[in-house]
Amino acid sequence: xxxxxxxxxxxxxxxxxxxxxxxxxxxxxxxxxxxxxxxxxxxxxxxxxxxxxxxxxxxxxxxxxxxxxxxxxxxxxxxxxxxxxxxxxxxxxxxxxxxxxxxxxxxxxxxxxxxxxxxxxx
Amino acid sequence: xxxxxxxxxxxxxxxxxxxxxxxxxxxxxxxxxxxxxxxxxxxxxxxxxxxxxxxxxxxxxxxxxxxxxxxxxxxxxxxxxxxxxxxxxxxxxxxxxxxxxxxxxxxxxxxxxxxxxxxxxxxxxxxxxxxxxxxxxxxxxxxxxxxxxxxxxxxxxxxxxxxxxxxxxxxxxxxxxxxxxxxxxxxxxxxxxxxxxxxxxxxxxxxxxxxxxxxxxxxxxxxxxxxxxxxxx
Numbered sequence: 357x358x359x360x361x362x363x364x365x366x367x368x369x370x371x372x373x374x375x376x377x378x379x380x381x382x383x384x385x386x387x388x389x390x391x392x393x394x395x396x397x398x399x400x401x402x403x404x405x406x407x408x409x410x411x412x413x414x415x416x417x418x419x420x421x422x423x424x425x426x427x428x429x430x431x432x433x434x435x436x437x438x439x440x441x442x443x444x445x446x447x448x449x450x451x452x453x454x455x456x457x458x459x460x461x462x463x464x465x466x467x468x469x470x471x472x473x474x475x476x477x478x
Numbered sequence: 479x480x481x482x483x484x485x486x487x488x489x490x491x492x493x494x495x496x497x498x499x500x501x502x503x504x505x506x507x508x509x510x511x512x513x514x515x516x517x518x519x520x521x522x523x524x525x526x527x528x529x530x531x532x533x534x535x536x537x538x539x540x541x542x543x544x545x546x547x548x549x550x551x552x553x554x555x556x557x558x559x560x561x562x563x564x565x566x567x568x569x570x571x572x573x574x575x576x577x578x579x580x581x582x583x584x585x586x587x588x589x590x591x592x593x594x595x596x597x598x599x600x601x602x603x604x605x606x607x608x609x610x611x612x613x614x615x616x617x618x619x620x621x622x623x624x625x626x627x628x629x630x631x632x633x634x635x636x637x638x639x640x641x642x643x644x645x646x647x648x649x650x651x652x653x654x655x656x657x658x659x660x661x662x663x664x665x666x667x668x669x670x671x672x673x674x675x676x677x678x679x680x681x682x683x684x685x686x687x688x689x690x691x692x693x694x695x696x697x698x699x700x701x702x703x704x705x706x707x708x709x710x711x
Contacts, residue, residue, distance in 0.1 A: 363700040366691035367671060398651050401643065402671045403511055406691065 357383050359400035367402055371410035373444075374400075379419060379430055380441045390420065390428040480508045481543075482627050482658040483529060488538035490524050490682075498524040499682045502538070506675075508626070509655045513669055513690075514662040515701075516679030517709050522662040523560055525679070526629045529660070530557045542627060553583065556623040558616060560631040560662075566605035570598060570615055577619050589622035592648060610637040617645060621652045628653065630661035634668060642668050667702040676701055678708060 357378060361370050378384045390396070390411075397407040411428060414420040418436050422428050431437065456466045488502035499521045506512055514522050527533040528540060531547045542551045564573060570593065578584045593600055596614050604612060613636050620628065633649070634642045642665070650672055653659055663669055670690065678686040685708065686693075690701055697704050 361671060363703065364694065364698050366694045368691050394651070398647060400671075401647060401650070403674055404650070404655070405509065405511075405674050406671075409691075 357381075359402075361400070361402070368406050368409045368413070371400065371402065371407060372413050375410065375414060376419065376440055376444065379437060380444065384430050386430055386434065386437065387432045388430050390430065392427065481505045482508050483660070484539075484541050484544075485525075485529075486539045488525075488528065488540060489536045490521075490528060490533065491536045497682055499528070502682075502684055504677065504684065504687065506627075506658050506660060508658060510674040511649075511653070511659045511661070511672055513666070513673040513676045513701075514660055514679065515664075515666055515676055515705060516662075517664075519681075520679040521682040522679055523631055524682075526557070526631050526660065526662060529627075530555045530629055532557075553581070554626050556620045556625045556628045558620040558628075558630040558633055560635070562612060562616060564604060564616065564619075566612075567603060569601060569603050570607075571600040573604065573615065573619060574600065574622075577622070581623050583624045585622050585624055588652070589618055592618045592622065592652065596644065596648065610641050613637055614641070614645065617648065621649065624654070624657075626657055628657060628659045628661075630659065632663055633661055634663060634665055639668070646672055666705050667700070670701050673701075678705070680709065 359371075359374060361367060375384070384390065391399070393404055393408050393411060396411075397404040400407065411420060415422060415428075417440075418433065419431050419440060420428050421431060453463060453466060461469070483504070483506040485502050485504040488499055488504075489497070490499040491497050502525065514525065516522050524533065528535055529542070529547065531549075531551065540547045542554055545551050545554075568576070574586060574589045574593075577589070578586045590600065593615075596618070598607070598611055598615060598618075604615065607615065613633075617630075617633055620630070630649075634645055637645065646669065649659065649661075661669065673690050675687070675689050676693065677684055693701055693704060699707075
């Protein structure tokens with residue numbers, strides 16, 4: 357997985373999102389030890405202070421925890437991970453609906469297209 | 479946070495005519511990577527040269543870790559000039575030795591380590607290297623000193639995009655949390671991700687000084703895009 361950072365949003369916010377995605381998709385397993393701030397920063401080619409900020413936010417939200425002097429670990433709390441997963445899914449759908457609206461489709465019309473596509477695929 | 483560099487009411491006038499800097503007030507804190515951005519002739523190099531004592535201010539004060547800039551602060555500042563001043567007949571290893579001899583805080587092992595990772599043969603003479611590799615050697619020499627303040631004037635100007643990433647990573651992985659880096663550049667998009675703060679200089683004045691993520695949040699655009707807006711011709 358590569359780090360993709362786009363132009364118009366704060367970098368730390370994008371780092372948070374990307375780490376969340378890695379946790380959800382299992383790139384980082386529950387209970388796994390995270391690389392050091394420095395290594396993560398080098399990997400993403402970002403400033404270590406920015407990476408530090410992203411990790412602190414993740415810690416505050418409970419996805420990551422610090423074991424004193426031992427480094428940072430991914431939470432083992434599956435409920436918490438599922439919760440973040442659902443939040444991100446909702447965000448994705450909202451974005452999608454926004455795009456459809458700009459094409460002139462309301463939610464009912466969009467749902468019809470969705471149904472059409474999913475039944476065909478099955 | 480502990481200030482590394484402080485400027486108060488700094489002015490610089492060249493001769494009778496050119497006012498290069500006017501009324502600069504700045505504080506750089508410990509552990510930050512700061513981008514000094516501005517169009518050509520906005521005073522970036524002048525500010526950097528004042529900070530390392532190559533120029534003296536017309537008015538105002540400048541201090542590094544609380545000490546006024548002067549002979550005593552030379553040891554605390556590692557400076558990468560915007561052009562080469564090294565003897566190009568010297569071999570890279572001789573340059574390393576030269577720096578180690580000159581600066582008590584030069585880390586020779588670190589220099590060799592970086593040379594190896596950037597694929598530069600220490601036996602080569604400087605003039606036998608490509609322009610990009612010459613720039614890398616200069617940067618390695620500057621970053622191998624353990625100092626509180628690094629002043630980098632256009633560190634990535636003459637190298638290709640791949641080498642740029644490499645150089646920026648070298649800067650990132652070699653600076654310590656106790657040091658501050660002030661770097662000037664036009665290549666904003668390339669350095670944006672590694673900066674904590676940016677300073678915009680316009681005709682010798684600071685028009686903006688802010689953390690990068692705060693700017694992105696407030697303006698909903700990259701620093702590069704904001705720069706193009708502020709300095710639209």
